[in-house]
Amino acid sequence: xxAPSSANRAAALDFPDPHYHLNxxxxxxxxxxxxxxxxxxxxxxxxxxxASTETGPLxxxxxxxxxxxxxxxxxxxxxxxxxxxxYAAMARDIADRTNRKFLNSATGRYGQNTKDQTxxxxxxxxxxxxxxxxxxxxxxxxxxxRERNGxxxxxxxxxxxxxxxxxxxxxxxMANRIVNQQDYPSWxxxxxxxVLAEGxxxxxAQMPSCGGSVGMWLYQSVLGIRPxxxxxxxxxxxxxxxxxxxxxxxxxxxxxxxxxxxxxxxWNVVDQDIILNVTVPPNTTASVHxxxxxxxxxxxxxxAAGQAKGVKFxxxxxxxxxxxxxxxxxxxxxxxxxKANVIYAKDFSGVASPHLNTQAPGIRIGSETWSASALWxxxxxxxxxxxxxxxxxxxxxxxxxxxxxxxATVDVTTTDDDWLALGFTSGKGTGAWFSGPExxxxxxxxxxxxxxxxxYQTIGFMGPSTGGGSASVPSSNGPVDLRVExxxxxxxxxxxxxxxxxxxxxxxxxxTNPAISHVAMAGQGAAGSFTNFNLSSAP
Numbered sequence: 001x002x003a004p005s006s007a008n009r010a011a012a013l014d015f016p017d018p019h020y021h022l023n024x025x026x027x028x029x030x031x032x033x034x035x036x037x038x039x040x041x042x043x044x045x046x047x048x049x050x051a052s053t054e055t056g057p058l059x060x061x062x063x064x065x066x067x068x069x070x071x072x073x074x075x076x077x078x079x080x081x082x083x084x085x086x087y088a089a090m091a092r093d094i095a096d097r098t099n100r101k102f103l104n105s106a107t108g109r110y111g112q113n114t115k116d117q118t119x120x121x122x123x124x125x126x127x128x129x130x131x132x133x134x135x136x137x138x139x140x141x142x143x144x145x146r147e148r149n150g151x152x153x154x155x156x157x158x159x160x161x162x163x164x165x166x167x168x169x170x171x172x173x174m175a176n177r178i179v180n181q182q183d184y185p186s187w188x189x190x191x192x193x194x195v196l197a198e199g200x201x202x203x204x205a206q207m208p209s210c211g212g213s214v215g216m217w218l219y220q221s222v223l224g225i226r227p228x229x230x231x232x233x234x235x236x237x238x239x240x241x242x243x244x245x246x247x248x249x250x251x252x253x254x255x256x257x258x259x260x261x262x263x264x265x266x267w268n269v270v271d272q273d274i275i276l277n278v279t280v281p282p283n284t285t286a287s288v289h290x291x292x293x294x295x296x297x298x299x300x301x302x303x304a305a306g307q308a309k310g311v312k313f314x315x316x317x318x319x320x321x322x323x324x325x326x327x328x329x330x331x332x333x334x335x336x337x338x339k340a341n342v343i344y345a346k347d348f349s350g351v352a353s354p355h356l357n358t359q360a361p362g363i364r365i366g367s368e369t370w371s372a373s374a375l376w377x378x379x380x381x382x383x384x385x386x387x388x389x390x391x392x393x394x395x396x397x398x399x400x401x402x403x404x405x406x407x408a409t410v411d412v413t414t415t416d417d418d419w420l421a422l423g424f425t426s427g428k429g430t431g432a433w434f435s436g437p438e439x440x441x442x443x444x445x446x447x448x449x450x451x452x453x454x455x456y457q458t459i460g461f462m463g464p465s466t467g468g469g470s471a472s473v474p475s476s477n478g479p480v481d482l483r484v485e486x487x488x489x490x491x492x493x494x495x496x497x498x499x500x501x502x503x504x505x506x507x508x509x510x511x512t513n514p515a516i517s518h519v520a521m522a523g524q525g526a527a528g529s530f531t532n533f534n535l536s537s538a539p
Contacts, residue, residue, distance in 0.1 A: 030097060038117045039155035041210070043185035044202045054102065054111045055118070059157060062122035065091050069126075088338055095128045103129075106135025114149045120258040123536075126159035138169055146409055146479050150177045150347075150531055151185055160213045167221035172242025175221055177347055177531075179214055187214060189502050223254045223265040228287060234258035239278055240289035240320065241267050243336075245345070260284045276332040280325055281430040289337035296303025298323075298334045305332060310408035311339040341396030343404075344368075344394055344519070344535040348380025354390055356380075361533070368395055371428060374521075382523045384414065393428045393518040396535065404486040406519055408533045410447045411479040418525030421446045422482050425518045442514035443495040446480045448526075460484070460504050479531075486516075 063306055083500045102110045102119070108129075110119035119142035123129050129137045144153070155163050166175040182188050185200035189211070190358035197210040198204030220226045224241035237258075251268035261281030263334035268275055280286045290305070292298050310326035321334070345363035356376035358369045364491060368377070372392035375383040384389050398404055408422050423444025446459045450476055483498035487507075494509040521530055 005007060010050045012130050015220060029484045030538075039157045041199050041204075042118065042153065044115070044153050054113070055116075057098075058111055058119040059122060061094060062126050062128060064461045065098070065128050066126040073310060083529065086105075087383045089174040089196075090222060090328075098123075098128060098242050099130065101521050103133065103137075105130075105133055105256070108133050108138075108139065111508075112138070114140075114142050115153060117141060117144045117153045117162060120144060120157070121154060121162045121165055123368060124165050125158075135483060137499075138165075141165065141173065142165065142174065145174060145178065146481065149411060149479060149529070150174070150409075151181050151183075152178050153185070157210050159210060160216055163213055163217040164220060167217065167226075167240075167242060170242070170320070172221050172249075173244040175217060175242075176244045176271075180299045185489045187211065213267070220257060221256070222249070222252045223256075224289065225254075225256045225265055227261055230284065230320070234260060234263070234284060236287070237263065237283050238287045238289070239263070240263055240287075241265060241272055241274075241276065241291070243267065243269050243291060245269055248362065253316075258284070274332075274334050274336050274426070276334070278325065278330045278332065280327050287314070288323045288325045288330070288332070289317065290323065290332045290334045291319060291351035292316075292321040292334040293319075293336060295321045297321075297336075298332060300333075301331050327499040335538070342534070344533065346380075347377075348529070348533065350529045354378060370394060376521075380533070382420065382484065382526075382528060383528075384418075384525060384527045390523045391428075393425070394523045394535075395517065396424070398488050398521045400423075400488050402488050402490070404533065404535065404537050406484045406486070406535050409479050410528065410529040411531075412447050412526050414528070415528045419446045419448045420521070420523040420526050420528050422521055422530070423484055423519070424514075424516045425520045426515045428518050428520075442516050443486060444486055444520075445484055445497055447480060447482065459487055460495075474538075481532075 001009035007226040016042065021504075038055055044146055058082040068087045068091035070083050072091060075081075075083035075087065090153040099105075104110075110116070110123050112120075120137055124134065124137055124141065152159065152162055164174050164176070166172065166178075170527050173387075179187065190197055190200055195206050195397060196208045198207050198209070201535040221242050224239050226238040226240065227238040228238050230236050234256075241252065243463075248421055253266040255262050255264045257263075260283050262279065263281060263286075264277070264279035274291050276290055279288070281525060289296050289418070295306060295313050295316065296304075300311055305311055305321070305323060306313040307463075308326050308330075311330070312324040314322045314324055316322070319336070343365055344361045346361040354377075355374055355376050356370045358371075359372070359378050360367075360369050369395075370392050373390045375390035376392045377383075382392075404424075405422065406422065410420050412418075412420050421444050424441050424442045426446075444461055446461070448459075481500050483501075485498070487496070489496045492509050493509070493513045494507050495504075496507055497504040517534055521533070
């Protein structure tokens, strides 16, 4: 056997301690139910962290699973195959018991609370989720963030993993919005007299515990520099920057010093392209993720990236072309943002004032600005319009041969029968733009604050003068993702409606194609908000 390295000698000295404690815990209850500090400084005051029968075990079991894996891997590194196998089996058993007790395999959710981010994050981060359920659990995490209107709901334990999981699964835009929130809970409310505090309201001790998560996010998501488990100590590493032009994240530059030398990531968005300059230190290999629509659109120093020296194309993943890159300096360029595809984008984060009227979307095809009533604010919130309507329009004219997708996350905060709506219109009225729908609404989705007389909360509708038709779903609570798809690829156009990714009804075709001139948001007698507004086209 070769002489142990200094790292192995240190691991050998430490090995008996975790080895002992894991066995001591294994002798207790089959679920670790003690809550202790739990996910300390979790901002959800509605959860009794000490009395809950879910939150404690879900945090503890994820930790127990993680520690068992660490001890198993350490034992393997030391050549102790018996203990490595023992603690690997322990980890599998912990995962099996946790999943049987808390995982709904049909939905992918851990626990009963639809707003619980902690349980989803920790289960994903430590690898406890079965492979066939992992994507469902990831979607439940995204749902939980949307339920909090784009805010995090985690404490000391889960917070670093939340931003990491979002970065690793291509949700950099959502992570960016979380980090840049201005109201509670956010990093802005965490700061008290210029100092990072313990609690999200700026109270408690002065400590950087939650602030450190942002530092990690800046390296791992914005710069994109992440360790690769396949090559510990940055022998191999991942470089996957995640620009988000819709929120103004269009450039970054930074470095990280490793035992092999300095990793450099420098990128900026220029018009439709991202320019990414990378330094890979000597004797290392990087997996470089270049935001792109396809491999063919990526170049390195002016030539096709896959043909460049030291560069090998691996796959497409989460909207990026992934290349294996050897040591050296590289200049990648990719047309990742095609303005012909993204027509409008606006996340509506930021301050509420001034009014939305005359404000520009984050992405637009020309010099377009919103034409909106005074009730609409720049952060996407809208006040109660009483018996009238509050409207906001952007000019838009579809052409034949496309599929247009209009999306937004809508949160109606009133509880009566009034509504907020999203859609395509023929004209720009000052009153109720769909009174009735045949006047100027070509296709729209309406989200009520309550069930209404019909017992339905969400309704999708085509203007009757152009074919008519409707679909609806029963009432539910919280923010919802609405999507209207307008298909102009056939002689007679058609529409599909989706709520939280699930289609409502079937495809509805027009009898006469509408003369669409705008996309619009509207509300009648309802207060609430729009976020993640987006209009795109394909192909």
